[in-house]
Amino acid sequence: MTADRAVTVLDERDYRYGTGPLRLRVEAVDRAGAVTLDGEAWLPVRGVRLRRDGTEVGPVQVLVRAAQLPPG
Secondary structure, three states: OEEOOOEEEEOHHHEEOOOOOEEEEEEEEOHHHOEEEOOEEEEEEEEEEEOOOOOEEEEEEEEEEHHHOOOO
16 A cells, blocks of 8 residues: 545545545555456545544545546
8 A cells, every 4th residue: 555645535436335425535545456346447545534624534445446546
């Protein structure tokens, strides 16, 4: 996993699994752990879920559509 720390807001269709937008401070992206779902690459991401005001909700691990993450 590589460190990142960027804040990303993901639409519901761009992460698995959850409902509604996900505001996430990215802590690590596991590029070696990529999986293919529905013909697209998805990457395991570890981070901290944030509320709209930026306060922390807690740690989260999600699969994110690779196209929604910066190259790295």
